[in-house]
Each structure stands twice: as C-alpha cells, then as structure tokens.
Amino acid sequence: MSALIECRNLTKCYQNGVPAVLDMNLTIESGHIYGLLGPNGSGKTTLIKMINGLLIPTAGEVLIEGNKPGVESRKIISYLPERTYLDAQNKVSDMIAFFEDFYEDFKPDRAWEMLENLGINREARLKTLSKGTREKIQLILVMSREAKLFILDEPIAGVDPAARDYIIRTIITNYNPEASVMICTHLISDIENILDDVIFLKQGKVVLKAQVDEIREKAGKTVDQYFREVFAC
C-alpha cells in the first residue's frame, strides 16, 4: 500500500492564535475507507481543508502523492465539503456539464443514472430544489468521479435516516476499491460498518489511528462505544 497523503508536522493556527491542528504527522494509504473522527473543534475540517488547499498551513506540509495541494492533487481528489457549493441559479444539467468539463475522471453516465434513480429532473434549476436534494446532487457529482481519494466532510449530517442509507449506499457502490475514502462525521454508528480504519483527532492531534477490526478485537467494543469512552466529557 502506497502513501496517498502525508502530513508532516502539519500545524494550522487561526487568527486568534489557537492551533486547530498541531504538529500533526499522518499517513493515508490507498485502498482504505477511513473514518476521521473527533469531537467539535478537534481539527477534522481544518485538516481536510488543508489537504484540499483551501487553507494554507501555518507550519509543516501536506503532500498528496508527493505533491503539495494544487492542480495535480485536485485531479485525484474528489471532495465533498460540508457546505453546498453549487450555484443555485444553475440547472442540474449545467452542473453535470461543468464537472464533465473540468474533471477528466468524471463519469456523466453514472451521474445521470443516479439522478434518474432519485427522480431528479435534469432541467430543474437548483434553486427550485430542496436543500436535501441539492446535497444529494452534490454527493452524486462527487461520487461520479474515478478519483483516487474521496474526502467526504459530514456527508450524512442533517439528513433523515432514509437519506442517510441512500448516501452510504452511494458511497460504497461508487468508489473504486483501489481508491481511498475519508469520511468525517459525528454519526459514527451509521457508518462504522463500512470503515476499514479510524483516525481519532483531539485538540488538533492524532490520538489514535487503528483498524476497525483491531478496536473491536482488542477493546471488545464498537467504534462508536470506543469513541464515547475516549472522548468522554
């Protein structure tokens, strides 16, 4: 297994001086589904943003297949942020065309199929659709790429249980087993069955990186139970 992402002494301090990520060393390998877990303010989203080049590290570096975040890394990372980034003025078909234009690994047929399964009109303007539907469209766009790394920030937050099942099904049926998936969420019990590894973050540092099976065997607990124990208030 080769290193897909390497964080070396990665640090990010915001303007108030408090470090969100502190001297972090972390390696993400190909072919795994990672759960990036931690309480609020533990640095999950900050780490994800630095990997995607949306935040500039204060110190240290993050390398994606040996490159700093940039054009090359964006070609292989498919990122779903916790925000809705689609322009509401556009039609669904506009967004498909947009992704097709910019991402060489985008599979429009796959996207159309998933949209049809959900009964979403391809000519509908995004502003006429509900927030939940827009989030699903965003997930479909992200998962319709043949990326090497999928980074999904809170993909199931704020949606009903049925939608959660759909999202999880979409994730596991659309990613290439040679690729990696990094899922950042608080809803551990909903996703722990699909995880290979977990990374626990606390106050900007990695406090645990382990295989899910290892936790179950050694601690005799589910990831959710173990998380509650580690991060008990």
Place this chain on the structure above:
Amino acid sequence: MLKKLFVHEWKDTWKLLTILNVAVILLSLSGLIVFNNRNMESVMESSNNNSVGYAMFYGSYMFIYILSLAVLTLGSMLFFYIRFYRNLYTDQGYLMHTLPVTGKDLILSKTFVAMIWRVIATVVCTFSILIVVWSAIAEDGAEMWREMKEVFTQLKIENGTAVVAIILVILMTIGAQLFEVFLGYLAISIGQQVSKNKVLGSIGIYIGIHVLINIVKNIGTQVFVFRIIREEEAGMFDPSQATVILTLLIMDVLIFALCYGMYMLIHHFMKNKLNLD
C-alpha cells in the same frame, strides 16, 4: 482550462449584462423619437397646460436614461465584484478552488469576461450619449460638427501621429477599465484576511486604496504641471506632438504596470493566504 473557465464564466454572466446593454440602447433610440418630435416641442413652447406634462415627460425620460447609464456602468462593475467574491470566497469557493486549475486561470477568466463587458458598456454608453445629445441639439448639431472639424484642422495633427495618439488613448481607456476591475478584486482578496465581516473589510480597503491612488495621482499631476510651467518660464517647453505621444505612452505604461502589480497581489493572496471559512 482557462478557455473552459472563460466559457463557463461567460455563460453565467451574459444574460443580465445583455439585458442592461440592450436597455440602454433602446432608451437611447427612444431619445431620437423624444427629442426629434417637433410637434411635442411646439406644444411645450406654447403656454397651455400641456407644456407642464411634456416637461415632466422629458424630465422623467432623462431621469430614467441617466439611471440606466449609471446601472450599466456602476452596476455592472458591482456585479463583477460581487460575482468574484461569491464565486471564490463564499461557499462556491469550495468548488472553484478544488477544480484542477491554477489561481491565475481563475483570476484571468473572470477578468477577461469582466473586461469584455466593460468595453462593451463603454462603447454602448459613448454612442448612447452621442445619440441622445445629437437628438437634443439636432438643429445645432451640424454647426457643432463644423466647429469641431475646424478645431481639428487647426491642430494640424499629422495622420500618423493622430493614429498613434488614438491607439494610446484607447489603450489607456482599456487600462483604466482593467485597473478598476483589479482594484475591486484586490480589495476583496485583501478583505478576506479580516477576521470578522470580510465584506465591510473589503469595502474599507477598496476606499482606502482608491484614496491612496488618487493622492499619488494628484501629486503626480501637480508635479507634471509644475514642470511644464517651469519649462515654459525658462522657454524650454516643447509643445510638440512628440511630447504628447510620450506623455500618453508613459501614462499607458504606468497604468498597465499598476494593473500587473495588482494582478500579482491578487494571485499572491489567493495562493498563499487563502482561508475559506
């Protein structure tokens, strides 16, 4: 990728700006009818009650017309500033900054589209004002045109010099538009470094840079004028066409150098200081 970004930027902006431009063109053409209607004019000149109504009609027309010019010039600039901010520094930035394109491509694609529309707006406004003014002074227009021709003849501008001067003035106009576009983009980019209320921060920075540049510009102009006066007093002033061309050339170089500097700064903030909330 720059071409693709350009195409998508164009697709997202052309409708509104076409409407604004067409509105100004239609209002200008309607000016031809309003001002060339001699029947209405004669009614206005008479002392009956209709004259008040016609005066109000002309006043309303001029108000709407000037408003349309303001919306086209200031509104379209504001539109591009807001688009730059929304597209790159709000939620949409999560998509734009994760596309496999460079920061320079993002800036240039937006600038090219903004510049095309700025140039179109300048041309439309210029011709529109000419049409409306021409319609309003139609009787005196021919006389005015003769006088203008006479002034140009008296200037004895050589054809070659005139062409160079026109090219330099056109370049300066384009440079001035580019300067305004980059100034807004730069203010927005620096404004992102403000921890709270980035929009207010951007506005403050925009005003600050504007004031600073105007101060420098005024000092430069005064130094230039002072130099001319001194040279004239010393009998060394050369009012030749070559001096005019050289002055225009220096101004063009200065404005494009400033634009390039601002472009590099915008890119620096995007590449090294990006901090999406």
